[in-house]
Amino acid sequence: MDQEQIKKNAEFLVNNLSGKEIPGSARFKVRYKKMVDFAGIYGITDPKYVGPEEKGVIACHAFANSFAVNAFYILVPGLKVKQNGEERPLVLNPNKLLHAGNKYNWEDCVDIKNGDVLIATGKISKIWVVEKNLILFAELLLTVKNQNDELVCKVTSTAAIRPGGY
Amino acid sequence: MVKISDIEGGQVIKNEFNGITRDLLKQYAKSSGDTNPIHTNDAIAERAGLKGVIAHGLFSFGFISKLFEDFLEQGKYGKIIEIGVEMRGMVRCGDLLITEASIEKIEGNRVYFNVKQTTFTNIEIKDKDGNIVKKFEAGERGYISDKDREQGLVKTKEISEGVLSYRERVATPGSAIIELYE
Numbered sequence: 350m351d352q353e354q355i356k357k358n359a360e361f362l363v364n365n366l367s368g369k370e371i372p373g374s375a376r377f378k379v380r381y382k383k384m385v386d387f388a389g390i391y392g393i394t395d396p397k398y399v400g401p402e403e404k405g406v407i408a409c410h411a412f413a414n415s416f417a418v419n420a421f422y423i424l425v426p427g428l429k430v431k432q433n434g435e436e437r438p439l440v441l442n443p444n445k446l447l448h449a450g451n452k453y454n455w456e457d458c459v460d461i462k463n464g465d466v467l468i469a470t471g472k473i474s475k476i477w478v479v480e481k482n483l484i485l486f487a488e489l490l491l492t493v494k495n496q497n498d499e500l501v502c503k504v505t506s507t508a509a510i511r512p513g514g515y
Numbered sequence: 516m517v518k519i520s521d522i523e524g525g526q527v528i529k530n531e532f533n534g535i536t537r538d539l540l541k542q543y544a545k546s547s548g549d550t551n552p553i554h555t556n557d558a559i560a561e562r563a564g565l566k567g568v569i570a571h572g573l574f575s576f577g578f579i580s581k582l583f584e585d586f587l588e589q590g591k592y593g594k595i596i597e598i599g600v601e602m603r604g605m606v607r608c609g610d611l612l613i614t615e616a617s618i619e620k621i622e623g624n625r626v627y628f629n630v631k632q633t634t635f636t637n638i639e640i641k642d643k644d645g646n647i648v649k650k651f652e653a654g655e656r657g658y659i660s661d662k663d664r665e666q667g668l669v670k671t672k673e674i675s676e677g678v679l680s681y682r683e684r685v686a687t688p689g690s691a692i693i694e695l696y697e
Binding site: 409413452455 | 598599
């Protein structure tokens with residue numbers, strides 16, 4: 350892809366994707382074993398997060414990684430826009446996609462419990478290009494709720510796409 | 516007990532982790548569902564130009580959330596409102612990972628932190644005559660780049676076996692907000 354086309358694509362995506370809802374949702378079933386395994390990676394042993402019994406155990410904060418990254422990879426490919434009459438995804442070459450950052454917000458959120466079904470929906474909250482290197486940054490806002498429609502986490506993921514990847 | 520009246524700007528909390536292994540990354544891959552083989556298979560990571568497996572981008576995030584969970588004694592004295600991280604530097608097996616959070620400001624019951632995760636990567640040990648007596652994984656596999664050296668990230672220190680060279684760099688800058696109950 351030549352420089353001119355990269356610039357055109359960047360301009361198109363910046364002008365058309367900001368604020369765009371991503372169709373569909375990503376669903377995750379929360380299992381006790383997974384919650385405990387996740388806590389174990391970080392040496393978390395507090396009964397609040399690992400038991401000894403399943404009942405009453407809640408997920409440690411690091412558990413957010415278990416759904417945030419997967420939701421990102423499930424939802425983003427579903428985002429399509431029409432450019433010059435042809436439908437295209439945000440990312441044309443996944444090898445040029447980098448996960449640049451994540452922000453988790455738990456304000457007004459309920460705890461994640463064993464057996465919960467988490468449903469993540471997303472939108473592109475911000476998209477911009479760095480002129481000097483033409484790296485395109487897209488900020489994806491994920492809203493994650495449980496089966497009772499209660500908020501469990503808000504995630505802001507930042508993706509960086511190198512020239513030729515968008 | 517952690518109370519607003521007991522803390523002040525500039526105060527630092529920290530933890531250290533010195534157990535990043537291939538087995539742990541495999542465990543993380545299984546639990547997180549991020550099974551990209553560049554995190555678990557050296558041959559594939561090498562083919563991707565990485566010289567060996569790298570930790571998942573968000574792997575080290577868990578040590579930040581644990582830092583605050585421990586500080587708040589698992590929610591006894593407050594709750595975590597927000598944690599944000601940027602993935603800047605790759606984290607590797609054998610790295611010592613130090614997570615530090617310093618209080619930037621306090622507003623009401625909310626405490627705002629600057630967070631920094633630094634990796635210490637051992638490269639090699641030389642004796643007093645300059646002979647290499649031990650090479651670590653980073654030295655064997657060539658994880659240290661010219662850019663690291665140009666930026667002054669490679670340092671030395673004397674230890675009992677000789678002179679250790681290592682790289683020190685910030686892998687994950689970030690921020691956090693917690694809310695204390697009193």
